[in-house]
Amino acid sequence: MVSARRSFQGSLPIAAMQRLGGALADTTGEARFELDFGRDEFGTAYLDVRVQAPLTLICQRSLEPFVLPVAVDSRLGLIRDEREESALPPGSEPLLVAEDGKLNLADVIEDELLLVLPLVPVNPDSVLPDEVVAPPPEATSGEGRSDNPFAILRELKK
Structure with a gap:
């Protein structure tokens, strides 16, 4: 694939990705991808990965599901041994390839x-619910204490 500079494009159902599906609220939709194999100017084999997908997650603020459109654009340096990672050019992430390639x-x-x-x-x-963002009830001013938390200590010192 690298020598022939092959490219692939298509779509993959999100439901077919079981590890990803475990982190999602819903697995409907598909991921559109473009993959390009090649060699850079240093002769390092790479795989360019571009993916766009609508992922349904649970909002941790409202606990409601929402769709997060994500886009991936990364270059993976294809290595066969972990020692080769240090030779990868900047901006490339390592991808360990099996011995059979x-x-x-x-x-x-x-x-x-x-x-x-x-x-x-x-x-x-x-948006946050009103009970979370509502201003706190006004402190009673009849006690004559200030809002300073150390005011009580000052009174005890007297």
């Missing part, structure tokens, strides 16, 4: 989507 491209796509999942998904359009 075969790659499961669906697994590569799934791995890249797993890496772009947010640690804490939050829908940018969500």
Whole structure:
């Protein structure tokens, strides 16, 4: 694939990616991908991965599902041994290839989507409930104490 500079494009159902599906609220939709194999100016084999997918996550602010459109654009340096990682050019992530030289491209796509999942998904359009953002009830001023938390200590010192 590398020597022939092969390219692939297509779509993969999100439901077919079981590891990714475990992190999602819903597995409907498909991931559109473009994969390009080649060698850079240093002779290093690479795989360019571009993926776009609508991922349904649970917002941790509102606990409602929402669709997060994600886009991946990365270059993976194909290596056969971990020692080769240091020779990769800047901007390339290592991808360890088996001794037989075969790659499961669906697994590569799934791995890249797993890496772009947010640690804490939050829908940018969500709002906090009123009881969370409501101003605190006004402190009673009849006691003559200030809002300073150390005012009590000052009174005890007297």
